[in-house]
Structures are given as C-alpha cells and as structure tokens.
Amino acid sequence: MTTAPAGLPMTVPEDGLPARVRIHEVGARDGLQNEQGVVPTEVKAEFVRRLAGAGLTTIEATSFVHPKWVPQLADAERLFPLVRDLEGVRLPVLVPNERGLDRALALGAREVAVFASATESFAKANLNRTVDEALAMFAPVVTRAVEHGLTVRGYLSMCFGDPWEGPVPVDQVVAVCRRLKDMGCDELSLGDTIGVATPGHVGRLLTALNEAGVPTDTLAVHFHDTYGQALANTLTALRHGVTTVDASAGGLGGCPYAKSATGNLATEDLVWMLHGLGIDTGVDLGRLTATSVWLAGQLGRPSPSRTVRALAGAASHKES
Template sequence: MSALELGLPMKVADGELPERVTIWEVGPRDGLQNEKNIVDLAVKLEFLDRLATAGLTVLEATSMVSPKWVPQLADAEELLARLEQRAGVRYPVLVPNERGLARALESGVTDIAVFASATETFAARNLNNTVDGQFAMFEPVVRQALQAGMRVRGYVSMCWGDPWEGAVDPAAVGAVGRRLLDLGCAQVSLGDTIGVATPAHVAAVLAEFPSLENIAVHFHDTYGQALSNTLAALRLGVTCVDSSAGGLGGCPYAKSATGNLATEDLVWMLDGLGIEHGVDLGALAQTSAWLAGELGRQSPSRVVRALTG
C-alpha cells in the first residue's frame, strides 16, 4: 500500500516542491563497491536489468578504478560489454583519472562522473592530493570527455562533515562545486559522506550556489537524517537525488554509518508528496529483497522490509 492509497495529503503547499524528481540510482556502483565478498557478475547484470524494469532511468553502473583499490569492480569492462542497455536509460560510470577515461571510452561509455573532495584531509587520504591540486588530476579528464561528446557529472565528497576536520565550511563546498561546474560538469552532486548533515546545514551549503538547477544531493543515513535532509533540499529547488536500492552501501569512515539513502524510502516519501519519479515501488522493493537474499542478509530499507517482509 502506498502513501497515496492511504489517503495522505499529496502536496505540502503549491510551489514549495518540484513536480518531478530524477532519482540517480547508485546501488550498482556506490552500493556494491562496499561489499566485502565479490558479487557474481551475473547478479550485477540482473540487478541492473531489474532496476531498469522498475523504471529507474539513471543507473550508475560501475567504476573504472584500479582493481587493486576496489576489487569488487574489477569486472567493469566485462560488465559493460555484457550489459543489455535499455532505451531511455543512462548508465554513468565513475572515472578517477585519464586511464579510467581511456577505459571508459574503449567500453563505449557516454556518461561519466569525476570525484572531488571539499576538505584537505580527505583529498590527501583518498586522492593523494590537495583540494586545489585535485583539479590538475581531473581537469584533463573532463576536457577530454567533453571533447568526446560525453556527459560529465562531478561529485563533491565531505560536504557536511569530515571525520578528521569536523564540520565543513559551506564556502569550501561552494568553491569546489562551482569550479566543477565551470569546468563543464553538467551536474554536481553534493555528498554527505559520513551522514552528519541536518536540514539547516543542508540549506547553508545549498545557499552557496546561485542556482540549484544543476545540483544534486547524495545523503547517507548514519544518523537517520537522509530523508529529512532530502526534503529540505527539495524545498529549496533541488530536483535530482542520489539513492541506493535497498540502502546498499556504507561509509568506511564512520563506525555507525548505515549506508546510502534507500531508493525505496525515497520513493515512498515522494509518493506521499505527490512528486513524480517514474519508479514502480513494488518492483523495486522486490528487486532489493532479491538482492539482499543474494548477499545473505536483510535489506536495511524500512520500506523494503515493510513491503516484502
């Protein structure tokens, strides 16, 4: 039973919320990369196919990172070669550097994403660079990708909190995000990597951008704030939200991290607000329940458990 079937109010107030939201599904990449046990390629392919069948139109398929650092995604080329892409569905791939871009081009990828940090410590630990220096690493990636006709997205990590530096200055996030847009990124996704954001802090960071037309949000649910943070972003004009089917994923930098915002939980909320999204919640929940079985554990998504338990 959906929120609509329960007879709940469908709009908070005219003009407060967008009519439609694009869900950027990160489960196949950001979700599965955190799995310790290698997931069979056939399972990954079926997962992507089921997600497309459920109506999701943006599926982040994999990442062209070194297999040494992320063994789970060592099968990226084979996955892309065997993937039966659906008409009307985009399959972005995360690209960390020029070598990764070359691999993406060889695999026929048309959508890529690059990854930046808003804080010095995370840039040093994760990118072996500085906040300013990281741009020298992916500026040529963005330039070459645009020349090849690719669509490029930029991720900014540690936008609301850093496990070493604490609270992050919104101005620092704005500076990195705007620089990515200036490079030619069609969209920038702001990530709450350790899940510490609250709605007021969300508003403070989003205020750093003159327009939210090309801004997406990516919340982790460590402190149970992902949905409330998403609602705050929607009220301010954000129309693209990252989420992970079944709440797949996690954060290695916070012991209590519980993973990404679950796509099913997001869809339930959007239904209750009367916001269009194009996703079949029942099919999606069944997909996440199936994958949880393949992974040998229960889905952390409350909506998945409610609908399939």
C-alpha cells in the same frame, strides 16, 4: 489528497515542491563496491536490469578504477557491455583519471563522473593528493570527456562534515563547486559522506551556491543516513528547488570513515516519501522492493531499508 492502494503511501502534496524528481540510482556502483565479497558479474547485470525494469532511468553502472583499489568492481569491462543497450536508461560510470576515461570510452560509455573532495584530509586519504592536485588531475579528464560529447558529473564528498576536520565551512564547499563547474562538469552531486548534515546546514549550502552563481538545476544531493537525517535533508533540498537525488536500492553502501554509518539513503525510502508528496519518479515501488529483496537473498543478508522491510513483511504476512 488521494487514497492509496495497499502498500503505497497516501498522496498529500505540499506546495512549492517539484512535480518530478529524477533518482540517480547508485546501488550498482557505490553500493556494491562496499560489499566485503565480490558479487558475480551476472548478478550485477541482473540487478541493473531489474532496477531498469522498476522504472529507474539513471543507474550508475560501475567504476573504471584500478582493480587493486576496488576489487569489487574489477569486472567493469565485462559488466558494462551486458547492460549498455538498456533502452531509455542512462548508465553513468565513475572514472578516476584519464586511463579510466579511456576504458569507459572504449566501451561506449556516454556519461562519466569524477570524484573530488571538499576537504584536504579526505583528498589525502582517498586520492593521496591535495584538493588542488586532485582537481588538476580531473581537469584533463573532464575536458576530454566534454570533447567526446559525454555528460560529466562531479561528485563532491565531505560537503558537510569531515571525520578529521569536523564541520566543513560552507564557503569552502562553494569554492570547490565553482571550480568543478568552471572545469566543465554538467552536474554536481553534493555528498554528505559521513551522514552528519542537518536540514539547516543543507539549506544554507544550497542558498550559498545559488548566490555564487551555481544553478540549482545543475545540483544533486547524496545523503547518508548515519544519524537518520537523510530524508529530512532531502526534503529540505527539494524545498530549495533540487530535482535530482542520489539513492541506493535497499540502502546498499556505507562509509568506512564513520562508525555506525548506515549507508546510503535507500531508494525505496525515498520513493515512499516522494510518492506520498505527490511527486512523480516513474518508479514502480513494488518492483523496486522486489528487486532489493532478490538482491538481499543474493548477498545473504536482509536489506537495511525500512520500506523494504515493511513492504516485504506485509507481503509475507499476507501469504501466510
């Protein structure tokens, strides 16, 4: 146990947890695509640069979807060249189909992600396809990406609950995960899209995936904090050996399918917990908080992250 300097948690390690966690930062993509207005390209680029400056080494930069569907990310071709040369930073991008992959390859992307669903209802709502049809669409994308030497992540949404279908059976999620792995995805991100997961459910799914031959070191978790369970669920995942956690700086992002959804797990809240457990992230919490305060000013509203509010408030009190 170590005493913490001002503005940092006291370090009290827990046995059985990983020594290091890689944070997969999704604020620049998953966060900003949920904004009502379109954020200027240079602001997005500066956001990515500041995140990198805070020590984040995996930053999902943008999405090569059709501008009609996600106008907030219509500037992908302009944005990616502004940040692609950041040293030591992985910059994955979302590609929904082969056309999206073509656009990403043309700009030199080295990591891509596809976005699947564990439920028929969400596959229909989000992709206008059945689960089988969506996976069939992704198969050539993943195959071509692998042939080009790219790393491929498979997002799987609605892993715990669906707004139309209710609780999602564990074996249903495992079956789709196996298909994504067999397709060639290097990593799977398990999404609690509407924020209804609880620790027991998380543990059961991770155990079932391990028993089905899906290696834990190929899994990431992506929790929404609708019911305040994101950190508890993350801790459960860590206890099961997961070492990659998705999070969004300042808690940016949300889910249009859940009333009162409070968005993604805030990166600052995650870092506070991880550092308190003695887990290395490589992230400078002060610089990360300053980045989220800066972006909140650009967006014209305060950050929903509790840690950002606490640390920014403490800094303001000191200055006064």
